[in-house]
Amino acid sequence: MCSSMGLVSVPIIALCFYLLLSPLLVHGDIQTTLQGPFKPVTVPLDKSFRGNAVDLPDTDPRVRRRVQDFEPEQISVSLSATHDSVWISWITGQYQIGANIRPLNPSTVASVVGYGTSRFQLTHQATGYSLVYNQLYPFEGLQNYSSGIIHHVLLTGLKPKTQYYYQCGDPSIPAMSNIYHFRTMPASGPNNYPSRIAIVGDLGLTYNTTSTVDHMFRNYPDLLLLIGDVTYANLYLTNGTGSDCYSCAFSQTPIHETYQPRWDYWGRYMQPVISIIPIMVVEGNHEIEQQAENQTFVAYSSRFAFPSKESGSPSTFYYSFNAGGIHFIMLGAYIFYNKSADQYKWLERDLAKVDREVTPWLVATWHPPWYSTYRAHYREAECMRVEMEELLYKYGVDIVFNGHVHAYERSNRVYNYTLDPCGPVYITIGDGGNREKMAITHADEPGNCPDPSTTPDDYMGGFCAFNFTSGPAAGKFCWDRQPDYSAYRESSFGHGILEVKNESHALWTWHRNQDFYSTAGDQIYIVRQPEECPVELKKVFP
DSSP: OOTOOOOOOHHHHHHHHHHHHHHHHHTTTTTTTGSSSHHHOOOOOTTTOOOOOOOOTTTTTTTTSSSTTTEEEEOOOOOOTTTOOEEEEEEEEEOOSSSOOOOOGGGSSOEEEEEESSTTTEEEEEEEEEOOOEEOOSSOOEEEOOOEEEEEEEOOOTHHHHHHHHEETTTTTTTTTOOOEEEEOOOSTTTOOSSSSEOEEEEEHHHHHHHHHHHHTTTEEEESEEEEEOOOOGGBBBTTTTOOOOOHHHHTTTTOOOOTHHHHHHHHHHHHHHTTTTTOOOOOOOOOOOOGGGGOHHHHHHHHHTTTTTTTTTTSSEEEEEEEEEEEEEOOOOOOTTSHHHHHHHHHHHHHHHOHHHHOEEEEEEEOOOOBBBSSSTTTTHHHHHHHHHHHHTTOOOOEEEEESSEEEESSSTTTTOOOOTTTEEEEOOSSSSSSSOOOOOSSSSTOOOOOGGOOTTTTTOOOOOOHHHHHTTTOOOOSOOHHHTEEEEEEEEEEEEEEEEEEEEEEEEEETSSTTTOSSSSEEEEOTTTTSSSOOOOOOO
């Protein structure tokens, strides 16, 4: 229409000029990354608000079991790799905990979902699979755990941007849930995007968590990304005794224990949200949960559904999916990531298949940040950065979301610790509200630079964090001021909302829990410039 206007009306001409100028008008008074790099800003700690970093007790009605026998509970929706399918997950039966447990038999309860576009006509039906997992300890006096029956069902053949109603359970018992609903993602394309995507990390199940979830829900997201550290069940002994600091309070335990019922409490509390808003999760260090025979991450891998198979991944630790014109890559920081590892090879294949004409936006997430200036976990994931950063840069990742550090920080565009207009914007959003409280001190403050030997991640091992060899911090392990790559940092609990407007502009807003629902703690338009930052093109695989 606008390319050949000919004899058209004045309103149409005005509309065409507006569309041509819209990338310049869309941000109004909000800053854009085109105006960067920005001078680093640190917001002073608001000592009047620390929130209530106390876990919800098992007596709280929001975490108690409210169903009977084998009726479904802890119901959730997760995306598959594309818009036309989603996963429905739930749990039936009661968990067991004690010295002598007898796991439930998954085959005794069917996994069935009825669904359709009318609440009164659930005309389609899908079946799935079920499992039970155990958390076992080979030490006398520790309590073992066996879960209820976990069900995962994949719904297929769905239409984009369509509201579906569903009911899950086993109709033969009968033991069926109430009717819930979800809305599918837009079809992939440069003009199709979810309205709002909520991003949160290190959520836990405290009274701070309830504030974060309440604020987030009132922002009406279409999708929720949880960037690791889900329940913090591993801050508890198997007898239910908890602490803000496990290693401080329970240093003599023969193994790092967990209290698995906290997972069930979390699933019950979150059901009103994640039974209607799809949730996508990636693992954090608090999901390690070591048990007998050196098994790890069993609860995480069992309780959530992942589009691993659909995205060509052999693992629940890393996978990818599309949400309209955004391709999301979820990476694992607690599984091998070196260039010879399966994860790295999968990442190369996945990035090579991304068509930026179809999904212009490329967003990556994993738990521990590469670019955080807080003392807590400072440069802990340096080995992962050394192995993977070049690959992500080559393919033009636009935004990276991390958690782990219990505070908020947004970077300028950066690559290899150097300001780079083609580097990603890194956002640390590990401020969901967990029991371990906020990170406050910064590594660049006098006396706060950690000893390099203390920085490697205990689980992955290895040492890659050395003194900087160039720039203002050359010869040092830490800067002596807020680094240039750090644009904004603040210690407060909250969540973020990503609104992709078109193939070049995305609005990022960070909301603090202590503010009113519509108030922004930090806000910026992230602008893509593919003409200035050419990326590796899609490769065709045989």
